[in-house]
Amino acid sequence: MDVNGLRTWPLMDRAALGMAREGELAPRDVAWEADCAGLRLARRQAAPVLSEDLAWARSAAAGPSPVCDPAGSWAWWDGEMLRSGGFRPGSAPLVVPEEIPPGVLRPHDLAFGTDDVLYVARNGAVTLVDRRERWRPARVAHPAFDVRRLSPAPDGGAWALDRARGQVARLLGRPLRVTGARPGPSEEIFQPVEPNPDPPRLVPLPEARLPAGREAALIAGSPAGRLAVVAWRDEGRPAELWELSEGRLVLRFAMEGVRRPFSMAWVGEASVAVMVSQGEAVGPQALVYEVDAALSGDGLARPLGAVHRVLSPFLPAFCNALDATPRYLAAEAGAEEPASLRALRPLSFATFARRGATRASVMDGGSDGFVWHRAAFEAEVPDGAGAILWAHASEDPTPPPAPGEPEAPDWAPHLLGRAGAAEVAVDAARAAATSRASEPEFHQGVLEDGLPHSLLLQRPGRAVRRLAGRFLHLHLELIGDGRSTPRIASLRMLGGRFSYRDRYLPAMFHETLSGAEAAAPGPATPPDFMERLLALFESRFTEIEDRIAAAWLLTDPASTPDEALPWLASWVGIAEIPGEAPARMRERLKAAPWTARLHGTAGGVLAALELATGGVAVAGAPVDPLGETPAPGALALARDGDVAHRVLTLGLADPRNGGEAAFLFGGGVTGGEIVMVEGFRLRRSFATILGADLSDRDDPLTLGGEPSGNSIVGDTLILGTRRAKRLLNALTSSTPRGRRQVEAFLDGLAHRALVLVRESAPTRDLERLAEVARAEAPAHVEVEVLRADRPLRVAVASLVGVDTYLSPPEAVKPARLDHRTRLADGDVIAGAGRLDARAEGPAPRPPVAVLDGPAFVGLGREFRLSSARSAAFGGRGLARSIFLWD
Structure with a gap:
């Protein structure tokens, strides 16, 4: 309500x-843009017109794919053997051990996984070759599965495709590491039949099978785990793309104009690229399709608008490796070896569909003859683009035929932008931009170049132009020129006409026509013209009144503009931190009502550190009435559906009965990267030495801690060391000097706090975190912030109720000059894991590309680019420069 x-x-x-109504197909040429949550024209090309050579394409699809690794080396089958290159000029043989049983020498396919394992499909089975030589090569087969195509999986292993059966299988497991000679069987001890707990195995997915009439041709996995399969149809019918979903293959679309693509790779997580033939050669461009694209009724999809050129391909296939950007081997025509590894990049501006339309949900005004008032947009409308909002009001909720269709009703057009004006009535309503930054008050707007627009709903060419009827039907048509598109981030309809004429002027100025006379074609009546004229002023005055009524939003940290945050922070005594991002200050302000109560406590320090490392404040979460109510400043668990999150409790709406809670999560404290230990809590460890009763809540030494056998404090105090023995003697001494030593030792633990920070992206700035902790702690408490070099400190973690700290495994890093490497302390010795075996040595310095040219160029203007300042090293020279549009 306004x-x-x-x-x-x-x-x-x-x-x-x-765009997503159940049981309906989404519009074909309109797309939903996730970053602005709005509509735009879809990036589309026209249906490709190809002269595919189907026999040549079948031969290309049967050959093994080349592979590449993240360092830029590659391997391929040269017709006689596997060869590798990329590290040094030329190539070298890539030896794969002999297989059992021997047979066809040519591999069916090659794949290289993120685990540095080369997968070779040959003789219907898969050979696993570890390029780091952690274990011996292993051969995996399944009696009812003939492996013909492979694709690496992101979590290790690979996907396999049986082209004859049209079925998908998963390759799981690893061979045992090479650890020397294995002991033979012994009768004295029990031994498992299979010593490997996770042996390599091929697991066919029984329901992941193509239906009859489809020929399985290609398979490709994305870096995040999506899997696509291309199926060929009979002659003349377009190829289909299927995706693995919940153990089944689900049809996504058919490729309009494409019959036999022979190579496929993912582009990010939303699109796939396919190579197609142009005669007996690779086509000049790869066609990129959006996997979740909206389809027309025939289920056909067209390529995305950006053109992806394939330049001088050496082999008719993408490299079979997990990468967000497809890569392929390139060389001059007739060359015997590839010369470079080239990424598939778009070489042009995006090409959008020229027209697209969608139908909005039916709106119910609640009463017959309801008058619809105004439409408000937040939209970006470049030159050459626009939109037409077709509106129809009636007493029937059934959606009528779209404009232009047979038996379509009298739709009222409303223009947004310049495009489309020639297609509607001359006196059609036109949207005008307002002076606000966004359609909602005091919002920064969703679109970078968008503006709020507003127009009065009306029917052109009628005596009375009010749009009246209980149900409002909308048909939104987007128009572009192929190079640009309108973007509509929000659309809001207002109903119940607010008329200055009827509210403030005498009855003699009111409209007298109704029914058929009001709907008759012709010029507008004088009262109708006056109402619409006064509506121009009403729109401006309403905008001002809305801004005044919404002024309270400036005092809400969640809605106030970024520039008002320091002003709002000064109200509650929160100081501005130099260089702080507005989002971080906004979260500090949202949490301020609770963090003010925690000031000067351990929970307050933890809350400040949580906010400083990306924590987000959440209020209004219900508390489990059957569980223990978490204390403010304490860590707790919060459940979001089936997922549990570790959170830092800020407070409760009603401390007596729980109610709704406020908490922080997403920062270093709840993520486990930051742990704080109060000094007096360490007395518990010393009490353990004496065997004290830790369950006594009245004992100031133990504070009712839980029993534990722990007597280790970090790496410094271990029971049995010289320092521990001196402390034990002092604690058991009855002399005045011994008691003074004990008191001095325990006093040293009072009024102290230790903050351990494990290195991660949010906690990298240790000095800043130390300043935050000291600023929040009381003046009489000394806070020490230290970097923790290990993710697990058993004694310290157990003191604060945490036994483990889970984190992703650290990647293997190569040894470097002038860098200390300590074996058996986290460092490992392993091979380089590269496809080019010559990589076991110092790498040559790669060439440096330097591009000189103008920073900005007008559309359609000529400009010059220069690569003259590029350089090669190691006695090499630059042969040529390749300019790509990225």
């Missing part, structure tokens, strides 16, 4: 704008 009391219908999500 300031005038009008009802509002926001159309802000996919379903409301017709």
Whole structure:
């Protein structure tokens, strides 16, 4: 409801704008843009017109794919043997051990995984070759599965495709590490039949099978784990793309105009690229398809608008490796070896569909003859683009035929932008931009170059142009020139006409026509013209009144603009930190009502560190009435559906009965990167030495801690060391000097706190975190912030109730000059893991590309680029420069 009391219908999500309604196909040439949560024209090319050589394409699809590794070396089958290159000029043989049983020498396919394992499909089985030589090569087969195509999986292993059966299988497990000679079987001890707990095995997925009439051709996995399969159809029918979903292959679309693509790779996580033939050669461009694209009724999909050129391919295939950007081997025509590894890049501006339309949800005004008032947009409308909002009001909720279709009703057009004006009535309503930054008050806007627009809903060419009827039907048509598109981030309809004429002028100025006379074609009546003229002023005054009514939003940390954050922070005594991002200050302000109560406590220090490392404040979460109510400043668990999050409790709405809670999560404290230990809590470890009763809550030494056998404090105090023995003698001494030593030792633990910080992206700035901790701690407490070089300190972690700290495994790093490497302390000795075996040595310095040219160029203007300042090293020279549009 707005300031005038009008009802509002926001159309802000996919379903409301017709993009994801159950049981309906989404519009084909309109796309939902996730970053702005709005509509735009889809990036589309026209259906490709190809002269595919189907026999040549079948031969190309049967050959093994080349592979590449992250360091830029590659391997391929040269017709007689596997060869590798990329590290040094030329190539070298890549030896794969003999297989059992011997047979066909040519591999069916090659794949290289993120675990540095080369997978070779040959003789219907898969050979695993570890390029780091951690274990011996192993051969994996399944009696009912003939492996013909492979694709690496992100979590290790690979996907396999049986082309004859049209079935998918998963290659799991690893061979045992090479650890010397294995002991033989013994009758004295029990031994497992299979010593490897996770042996390599091929597991066919029984329901991941293509239906009859499809020929399985290609398989490709994405870096995040999605799996796509391309199926060929009979002659003349387009190829299909299927995706693995919940153990089944689900049809996504058919490729309009494409019959036999012979290589496929993922582009990011949303699109796939396929190579197609142009005669007996690789086509000049790869076609990129959006996997979740909206389809027309025939289920056909067209390529995305950006053109992806394939320049001088050495082999007709993408490299079979997990990468967000497809890569392929390139060389001059007729060359015997590849010369470079080239990424697939778009070489042009995006090409958008020229027209697209969608139908919004039906809106119910609640009463017959309901008058619809205004439409408000937040939109970006470049030159050459626009939109037409077709509106129709009636007493029937059934959606009528779209504009231009047979038996379509009298739709009222409303223009946004310049495009489309020639297609509608001359006196059609046009949207005008407002002076606000966004459609909601005091919001920064969703679109970078977008503006709020507003227009009065009306029917052109009628005597009375009010749009009246209980149900409002909308048809939104987007128009572009192929190079640009309108973007609509929000659409809001207001109903219940607010008329200055009817509210403030005498009855003699009111409209007298109704029914058929009001709907008759012709010029507008004088009262109708006056109402629409006064609506121009009403729109401006309503905007001002809305801004005044929403002024309270400036005092809300969640909605106040970034520039007002320091002003709002000064109200509650929160100091501005130089260089702090507005989002971080916003979270500090949101948490301020609770962190003020925790000031000067251990929980307050933890809250400040949590906010400083990316923590987010959440208020209004219900508390489990059957569980223990968490104390403010304490760590707790919060459940979001089936997922549990570790959170830092800030407070409760009603401390007596729980109610709703406020907490922080997402920062270094709840993530486990930061642990704080109060000094007096360490007395518990010393009490353990004496065997004290830790369950006594009245004992100031133990504070009712839980029993534990721990007597280790970090790496410094271990029971049995010389320092521990001196402390034990002092604690058991009855002399005055001994008691003074004990008191001095325990006093040294009072009023102290130790903050351990494990290195990660949010906690890298240790000095800043130390300043935050000291600023939040009381003046009489000394806070020491130290870097923790290990993710697990058993004694310290157990003191604060945490036994482990889970983190991703550290990647293997190569040894470097002038860098201390300590064996058996986390460092390992392993091979380079490269496909080019010559990589076991110092790498040659790669060439440096330097591009000189103008920073900005007008559309359609000529410009010059220069690579003259590029350089090669090691006695090499630059042969040529390749300019790509990225």
